[in-house]
Amino acid sequence: MAAAALAVEGLFGSLGLIPHERQARVVEASITWNYTTWLNTGFLLLSAILVWRFVATGGIDMLRMMNRPARSD
Secondary structure (H helix, E strand, O other): HHHHHHHHHHHHHHHHHOOOOOOEEEEEOOOOOOOHHHHHHHHHHHHHHHHHHHHOHHHHHHHHHOOOOOOOO
16 A cells, blocks of 8 residues: 555656645534434434334344254254
8 A cells, every 4th residue: 555655646746736736724623513413313322212112122142042052943
């Protein structure tokens, strides 16, 4: 990967594709309450309900049973 990075840098440098001036702005990040926050909260609640239902209906015992070899009666 390092050799490929050096090759790409050399190629871009020889073709003049590397900008000489940098005009990047640093923007302070902050937490905002937008639609993705509400979607994430909703799906987190939904996943908690599904995990609770899995545990309450014996899902853990089912997984343990599936890990054992099958009986041949």
